[in-house]
Amino acid sequence: MTAAALSGRPIVFEGMSxxxxxxxxxxxxxxxxxxxxxxxxxxPSGGGKTTxxxxxxxxxxxxxxxxTIGGRDAATIPLVELRRSVGYCFQALGLFPHMxxxxxxxxxxxxxxxxxxxxxxxxxxxxxxxxxxPRDFRQRMPATLSGGQGQRVAVARALATxxxxxxLDEPFAALDPETRASIQKELLAVVAEExxxxxxxxxxxxxxxxxxxxxxxxxxxxLLRVDTPAAIVRAPGDPRIAALIAPAxxxxxxxxxxxxx
Amino acid sequence: MTxxxxxxxxxxxxxxxxxxxLGTLAAAPLALWAVGRPRxxxxxxxxxxxxxxxxxxALLAAMVPALAALGAALHAPVPAIGELPAVLALSIYAVLxxxxxxxxxxxxxxxxxxxxxxxxxxxxxxxLRKVEIPLALPHVMGGLRTATVWTVGTATLAxxxxxxxxxxxxxxxLQTRRYHDVLVGCVASAALAVTLDGLLRLAESRASSRRGRxxxxxxxxxxVAWAVIDTAAxxxxxxxxxxxxxxxxxxxxxxxxxxxxRVVERKGAHAEVxxxxxxxxxxxxxxxxxxxLYVEYVGTVWTTxxxxxxxxxxxxxxxxxxxxxxxxxxxxxxARLGFENAYALVVRADTPYRRVSDLGxxxxxxxxxxxxxxxxxxxxxxxxxxxxxxxxxRPMDPSLLYQAVATGAVDVATGYTTDARIETLHxxxxxxxxxxxxxxDALVLGSAAFLRAHPSIAAALRALDGTIDxxxxxxxxxxxxxxxxxxxxxxxxxxxGTGKGSP
Numbered sequence: 001m002t003a004a005a006l007s008g009r010p011i012v013f014e015g016m017s018x019x020x021x022x023x024x025x026x027x028x029x030x031x032x033x034x035x036x037x038x039x040x041x042x043x044p045s046g047g048g049k050t051t052x053x054x055x056x057x058x059x060x061x062x063x064x065x066x067x068t069i070g071g072r073d074a075a076t077i078p079l080v081e082l083r084r085s086v087g088y089c090f091q092a093l094g095l096f097p098h099m100x101x102x103x104x105x106x107x108x109x110x111x112x113x114x115x116x117x118x119x120x121x122x123x124x125x126x127x128x129x130x131x132x133x134p135r136d137f138r139q140r141m142p143a144t145l146s147g148g149q150g151q152r153v154a155v156a157r158a159l160a161t162x163x164x165x166x167x168l169d170e171p172f173a174a175l176d177p178e179t180r181a182s183i184q185k186e187l188l189a190v191v192a193e194e195x196x197x198x199x200x201x202x203x204x205x206x207x208x209x210x211x212x213x214x215x216x217x218x219x220x221x222x223l224l225r226v227d228t229p230a231a232i233v234r235a236p237g238d239p240r241i242a243a244l245i246a247p248a249x250x251x252x253x254x255x256x257x258x259x260x261x
Numbered sequence: 262m263t264x265x266x267x268x269x270x271x272x273x274x275x276x277x278x279x280x281x282x283l284g285t286l287a288a289a290p291l292a293l294w295a296v297g298r299p300r301x302x303x304x305x306x307x308x309x310x311x312x313x314x315x316x317x318x319a320l321l322a323a324m325v326p327a328l329a330a331l332g333a334a335l336h337a338p339v340p341a342i343g344e345l346p347a348v349l350a351l352s353i354y355a356v357l358x359x360x361x362x363x364x365x366x367x368x369x370x371x372x373x374x375x376x377x378x379x380x381x382x383x384x385x386x387x388x389l390r391k392v393e394i395p396l397a398l399p400h401v402m403g404g405l406r407t408a409t410v411w412t413v414g415t416a417t418l419a420x421x422x423x424x425x426x427x428x429x430x431x432x433x434x435l436q437t438r439r440y441h442d443v444l445v446g447c448v449a450s451a452a453l454a455v456t457l458d459g460l461l462r463l464a465e466s467r468a469s470s471r472r473g474r475x476x477x478x479x480x481x482x483x484x485v486a487w488a489v490i491d492t493a494a495x496x497x498x499x500x501x502x503x504x505x506x507x508x509x510x511x512x513x514x515x516x517x518x519x520x521x522x523r524v525v526e527r528k529g530a531h532a533e534v535x536x537x538x539x540x541x542x543x544x545x546x547x548x549x550x551x552x553x554l555y556v557e558y559v560g561t562v563w564t565t566x567x568x569x570x571x572x573x574x575x576x577x578x579x580x581x582x583x584x585x586x587x588x589x590x591x592x593x594x595x596a597r598l599g600f601e602n603a604y605a606l607v608v609r610a611d612t613p614y615r616r617v618s619d620l621g622x623x624x625x626x627x628x629x630x631x632x633x634x635x636x637x638x639x640x641x642x643x644x645x646x647x648x649x650x651x652x653x654x655r656p657m658d659p660s661l662l663y664q665a666v667a668t669g670a671v672d673v674a675t676g677y678t679t680d681a682r683i684e685t686l687h688x689x690x691x692x693x694x695x696x697x698x699x700x701x702d703a704l705v706l707g708s709a710a711f712l713r714a715h716p717s718i719a720a721a722l723r724a725l726d727g728t729i730d731x732x733x734x735x736x737x738x739x740x741x742x743x744x745x746x747x748x749x750x751x752x753x754x755x756x757x758g759t760g761k762g763s764p
Contacts (some may be wrong), residue, residue, distance in 0.1 A: 059379060084382035094377025098395045107391075108381045157381070 008036040008197030009070030009164040011056060016065030018051050025051045027221045028065065035070075038188070038198045039226075040212030042205050043244065048221045049201045053167050056199065057086040069165060084112060087158030087196065090169040093150050095142040101127070101153050102138040108161040126156040129190050148179050155187045159194050166196040170203065184211070206248035209233065217241055270449050272425040277413045277453070278488035279348045284355025284408060291356075292363030293389075302364060309357035317415040321350040321422050325542050329549040342535065342546045344492070347424035351416055355408040362404020366397025402465035406458050413454040417446065421510070421539040423546070427453075432510045432537045457481075503533040504711075504718070507546060507555035510537040512738045512748070513602060513679055517556045519752035521705065524725065525554075527758055528718045540565060544706075548590050553711040554722075558602055559583050560701040564638065572642035576700040587706065595707040595719060599727040600679055600734045603701030604639050605690040607666055607676035607683060616694040623649045626672040631659040634675045639698050646697035663688060679731055681739035703729075721758075728757045 011033040018026040026048045033039050041049045054060040056067060058079060067074040074082060095104050105126055106119040114122070124134040130152040142150060151171055158166055172180045188211060191198055202208050208215050209229040217224040217232070219240050225232065233249075236242040295302040312320075324346030332339030339345070370393050378388040394401075420428035430446030433439070463477035504525045508518035515536060522532035538546070538555075544566055546552040562583045563569050573579055584594055606628075608614050620626065628651040634640055635656060643649055651673065657665060662674040667686040676683065678690045678701070705722055712719040733755060740751040753759045 057380060059376065080382045080384055082382075083380055086380075088377075088380035090373075090376070090380075092373035092376075094371075094373035094375075094380070096374055096377065096392060096396075097371070111382055111387065 008195055010035045011165065011197060011199070012068045014066050014068075016055065016062045016067055018048075018055060018060060019063040024221055026055070026218075029223050031216060031223055031226060033197055033199065035197055036195055038192070038200060038211065038213045039216055040200045040202055040208040040214075041216045041218055042202055042208035042212075043218040043224075045203050047218050049203070049218050050169055052218060053169050053199055053201050056165065056167060057083050057088055059088075084108060084161060085163050085165065087161070087163040087166040088169075089154045089158040089167070089171045091171060091173050093142075093154045093171070095145075095150060095153060095157075097142050099142075100138065101132070101140045101142070101145070102134070104142065104153055105156045105160050107157065112161055122160060123156075126160060129193075130156045130187065132156075147175055148183050151175065151183055152187065155190070159191065159196075162194060162196075164196055166191060166194075166198045168198065168200045170201055173203075205244050206251065209245070209248060217244065219244075266427070266430065266445055266449055269425060269427050269429055269446075270453060273413070273416055273427045273450065274453055274484070275488045275491060276344055276348050276351065276419060276424055276426060277409070277416045277457075278485050279492060280351030280412050280416070281355050281405070281409050282485050282488070283348065283352035284412070285359050285405065287352065288356045288359035288404075289363060292360050292367060295360075296364055296367040302368075306357075306361065306364065309360050312353055313357045317350075317354065317418045318421070320354065321347060321415075321418050322539060322542060324350045325422055325545055329545060329551075332549065338550075340551060341549055342423035342538070342542060342551045344419075344424045346422045347416070347419035347426070350422075351412050351419070354415055355412050358404040358407040358411065359401070360404070362401045362407075363397065365404075366400030367393055369400065370396045399465065402461060406461045406465075409457050409461060410454045413450060413457065417450050420537040422542055423507075423535045423538055423551075429537055433515075435510075503531045504715075505551065505553045506532055506534045507538050507543040507552045508534060508536045509540060509543060509555075512681070512741045513734060514556060515748035516737050516741060516751045516755065517598070517703070517705075519749045520725070520755050521554050521556070521722070522749075523752055523756045524721045524758060525718055528715075528721055530715070530718060547592055547706060547708055550708055550710065552708070554595065554705060554707045556598070556703055557706050558701040558703055560603060560639075560699040562587065562704075563699050570638045572638055572697065572699055574646070574696045576696055579699045580702070588709075591709045593707050593709045593712055594704045595712060595722040596705040596725040597727065598703040598705065598725060598729045598734075600703055600729050600731045601701045602677050602679040602703055602734070603693070604634065604637075604698055605676055605678045605693065606643075607663065607674050607688050607690050608672065609666060609669070610687045610689045612672075612689070614691055615689070616692045617643070617647050617649070617697070618694050619691070620647070620649055620673070623651045623673070626651055627653045627655075628673045628675075629655055629657040629662055629665045629671040630675045631662060632656050642697040646695050679734040679738065681735050681742045684735050685739060685743055703734075724757065729755055 013029045013031040016026065016029045017024065029052065041052055043049055051060050055062050056069070056074070058074065062075070069077070069082075096107070099107070102120075102123050106114075106123045109119040109122060123138070127134040127137055132149060132152050137149070142153070145153065154171060158168075172184050175183060184207075200211065202211075209232070212229060214226055214228055215232055216226045224238050224241055232241065233245060236245055291305055295305045315323075325341050328339050328346050328349070329341040332341060374392055374396060375388065378392040383391060416426050417428035417431055419426045420432045427446045427450045430442045430449075434442030434446060460477045460481050464474055464481060466474070506518050506521045506525070508514040518534045518536070522534055525532040535552070540561060543552060543555050544557065547555060559580055563579055567583070567586055587594065606617055606620070614620055630640070635654060655671075657674075662676060663680065663682040663686050665671045666674040666688055676688075676690060682688070683690055705725060707719070707722065737751040737755050740746040740754065741748055
């Protein structure tokens, strides 16, 4: 579980669709995510971003098409095994309110049968790494944490088993803008160090442009484009993409105008 | 009251714990099944709520014929009186609060925590054990606490179906006017409820220390384990050979049950007396072979069991029909004790009236009657046979009637011919000279099968025929009611075998 999983695994979607109550939520998605990459899935709310994310660990079942992780068809991986190899962190956090911080972070390790010593060492290292001194935070209950501290615990929990894949669903959206920028930067650095293939959902295109190795634009259930931030900004192509990046462009223009030529 | 409060409290605790444990065992899987299936959930909660609206006494009493029918259907000896119906009825009662607590707890678990549990790769069982149940626990424990307090309270009603509980003090005390006993029974039952509730609160509360919780949980687990083991041990070692004697909840019945026990034990058998049974419970138990003997009155069989509303003037005809009817139910009159405990009109002994016909139309006299008398066929019969009308008629609590006559507040009251207070308060029961009221001869009823199998006991019971007259019965009841003697002591005075053999 330790060294072997340090590098991420590629994820490939082929013709993957999700239907819910007869409505198409995602329509024939073809997408290849490289091992160790940070892919940001951006687009307007209700466009299918979260569904795309959840189809990877089968919190949502694809109706057709396939997803392979590290060359293995995800549909054939036993559910519990699949989920234990995919870290997941979402906006509501879902910290277990009846468990301490240390118990929350270590839950995946315990499920995987790690010894208490192994678990304690990994939990302490992770807490240290997300700037929550283990001595002060190990025994805290989630209800006593601030929003930012909760995010740190949630990210540490998602990383605890060194999963080859990490899914982040707007985990920072609830924070105020300044805290958000700094925590994001800090925690994504931790993620990069751990090295999983990371899929990050954001409705904020400015944020996506800033963070992603590549950006996948999902709109109305379709994947419009997958490209680097630079390529997308230079040539949006599709008018829907142009509209999405317009606010980011506008704030950049305002700022450079204020700073002066 | 002979049984002491500690013994009764222990029995009370035992059936209450068993009932709550059983109810919880039934409610928990129901809740797990119902949660996430809204239609099932609604249906299950609706059924449980309807059950909850059945009065406790009715549910307990209904268990007796239900179990008897079950036993008949299975051709197996299912005990229909005693602890089984009590524990079953109480556990049905305990289901709703626990079920509601579980459903409420499980449905209000934060969906984010459930999604996180799935996402970290918990199996369905792990999610339930590690996340859903711990998060549902405060509601579950709330339901459990409600169920416990209700059950301990309702278990006092287990007495009329033949289970030993603190209800014996309350029912017995009310019947024999020992209000001290009633108070002791109520206080003890409340104390039990409060103690168990406190233990549960301690076990659940986040506020208590880990150690306090462990101690409380350990104590509760030990109590439940004791209840189960003790009950199992009792069932295994139960005295299958004992002769089971029933008594209804008033002094005369307790004394007579003690007389029957003496007779039976003189014949070398062991007797087991079940006190404070309801009238129909006792009779049904006799019919279904759960009781071997108890004392009943001809008029009660006529009106209550046979459902007759006509009042033939010929007492002999009533007796004959009652005997025949009993025979068709496998019940035999083992002895006619010789006294009647009938409804009677009671006056002060210093008045000139001796017979009901002496009252004439009674236009100058006032009557106080117990609540049901004025709507009973006996009253209609008295009116039509004697033409009595009375100047005023008012219903009154039965415990106040004799006092009301004695103090002159009313001229005539309804009463029972063998009530000891007729003597102690210097009253007189008027003779029913025109036989308007059916005979209320006291009969020792026995199950035909039992008496056939035990001819020597049957013969000894037959020897009781005609040995107890009204005056002797009243005197014996007075020993208990007035002098505070135990029913077993009063029984010695009535037992014709006293002093004749080894007791």
